[in-house]
Amino acid sequence: MKSLGNIRRSFAPWTDPDAKPFITFRNVTKRFGDFTAVDDLTLDIYHREFFALLGASGCGKSTLLRMLAGFERPTSGEIILDGQDIAGIPPYRRPVNMMFQSYALFPHMTVESNIGFGLRQDGMPKAEIAERVAQMLKLVKLEQFAKRKPHQLSGGQRQRVALARSLAKRPKVLLLDEPLGALDKKLREETQFELMDLQQELGLTFVVVTHDQEEAMTMADRIAVMSHGKVIQVATPAEIYEAPNSRFVADFIGDVNILDGTVSASGNGKIELAARDGFTVRTVTGNGPATGSAAGFAIRPEKLKVTRAAPADASVNAAQGEIWDIGYLGDMTVFHVKLDSGKVVKASMLNAQREVEDPIAYDERVWVSFGETAGVVLKD
Amino acid sequence: MQTWSRFNIASVVLGFAFLYLPIVLLVVFSFNESKLVTVWAGFSTKWYASLFRNQGLIDAAWVTIRVALLAASVATVLGTMAALALTRYTRFRGRLLFSGMVYAPLVMPEVITGLSLLLLFVAIGFDRGFWTVTLAHITFSMCFVTVVVQSRLLSFDRSIEEAAMDLGATPVRTFFEVTLPVIAPAVLSGWMLALTLSLDDLVIASFTSGPGATTLPMKIYSQVRLGVTPEINAACTILIGLVAVGVLVASILTKRREVQRLRDEQAAFAGR
DSSP, rough: OOOGGOOOOOOOOEEEEEESSEEEEEEEEEEETTTTEEEEEEEOOOOOOOOEEETTTTTSSHHHHHHHTTSSSOSSSEEEEEEETTTTOGGGGGSSSEEEEOOOTTTTTHHHHHHHHHHHHHHHHHHHHHHHHHHHHHTOGGGGGGOOOOGSSSSHHHHHHHHHHTTTOOOOOEEEEEETTTOOOOHHHHHHHHHHHHHHHTTTTEEEESHHHHHHHHSEEEEEEEETTTEEEEOOHHHHHHSSSSSHHHHHSEEEEEEEHHHHHTTTTEEEETTTTTTTEEEEEEEEOTTOOOOOOEOOOOOOOOEESSOOTTTTSSEEEEEEEEOOOOEEEEEEEEESEEEEEEEEEEOSSSSSSSOOTTEEEEEEOTTTTTSEEHHH | OOOOHHHHHHHHHHHHHHHHHHHHHHHHHHHHHSSSSSSOOOOOOHHHHHHHHHHHHHHHHHHHHHHHHHHHHHHHHHHHOOOOOOOTTTTOOOOOHHHHHHHHHHOOOOOHHHEEEEEHHHTTTTSSHHHHHHHHHHHHHHHHHHHHHHHHHHTOOOOHHHHHHTTTHHHHHHHIIHHHHHHHHHHHHHHHHHHHHHTTHHHHHHHHHTTTOOOOHHHHHHHTTTTHHHHHHHHHHHHHHHHHHHHHHHHHHOOOHHHHHHHHHHHHTTTO
């Protein structure tokens, strides 16, 4: 069975037409004065899904999250959570909890009372609170820090307290606003997998806001790529990466080469694109643009092959150029190849072996080529 | 370490002498045996003893303390509320006018504040006395509280309030369980500032006070007009002593808290 991105998913309610979404944004618009933060947005999130809102700062992702938490009211449209329109419900009566980017720990309370705060608001009996707090401390491995105040903790520990506090009330949905933004790289990578395990274990719906695409790709079941208050594409990480639906998404996620040209032939699920950069691209596509129209072709650097010898059919999906730059990254090597047309394309090659006989060097003439299914056609 | 040049030493000595010589003189002469303030006739504590037998002064001190405690407390509540309104609701109509008006008493000459309050009390037929002094003190000390609390609120992380509400605390509980404890040091220093201002106010109290509500500064001032007695020196020395102890305790506490905080932070980073 073929699958995008070498991943098989057993959890995919969004592909089931009978599945009922857990959270629905329907035609939601939010304006701040003249500024439209969220623009007529419609989006479904499913129960137990790990959903990421990804975008550059100011794209409206945080506003969307804050509307879900209840800190902002939509200007129009409705937000439905578990069958109930929650647009008018204040934050303190919503069955959602949020983990803040700054962690927002109460500085005058110990770790224990921070975690128990929400339970005390609900009037839970003291013994039960103590039990739940102990359970949460164990979950985030902070048992010996119960009596400390937030300023006596390191950044990673604070992050865990914030997480434990937002999970203590067992919310239906946990909202995470840049949850790992303040951690250093190594800790961030560890914590990503911990969060995924936790979400699996607790069976909760997570909605995370992030500007870090790697974070979103690693953790999320699905990603919504946002720009200027609109959702550009909602799909699994593999789909977003391998089959971006637009120039914006292709360019925003990962590295990409975009070859521009005109469609010279199309039919039978295949099209031929005369690219301005010297390539004649022949590729498989679902519903390609009509012959004669302008189109782009997006291809990821690792899908390009750099060889000294000409490929078998040098008339399609291949072009000649010379090595312009070589970047050695350890796990892979990145080549910048200057094509004869003058365009520089990026190609990366995995360093699967420690020693390579006669590696490609600077200024060498090379062929750049790719297969029929290596990239996607972007309609403009 | 810088070396102490003669010039530096001279300027420090001069500066401190300028500031403290009058006070030192006052303290020294409060222990004078003689009734003449400017002639030294040996050490004695008799003026302190006579001070505690001076019912007028003690009554005045009692009035002052009651006025100050009441005025400072009410001013703190009102001032904190004004500070919250000014920092939180930044978009309401007439905010600029409102904030300007809150701060006006800071720069208003006391004589004008006093006179206008007097006119008001006369116009509405409010008998002058304890309550009018208290009201007047609330009026002028409130804006100082506002300034102190507002500067704290400007650096206040609103997300902790949002976190509290997110965890199910109503706005009222959020204020009392999260906001107030966090800004408490600023509120407390606002209160202390208001207390101090009320304790040593002479001008406004003179305008708004009536029979039976003479404050200590008024009493001292009126006695001095009849001639300075060592008794007044003794009273002032006690006041200076109280203020000095207060300042000392406050700064030791602050220093301690800073040291503790620093140690905690180091411990946190060592043990991560």
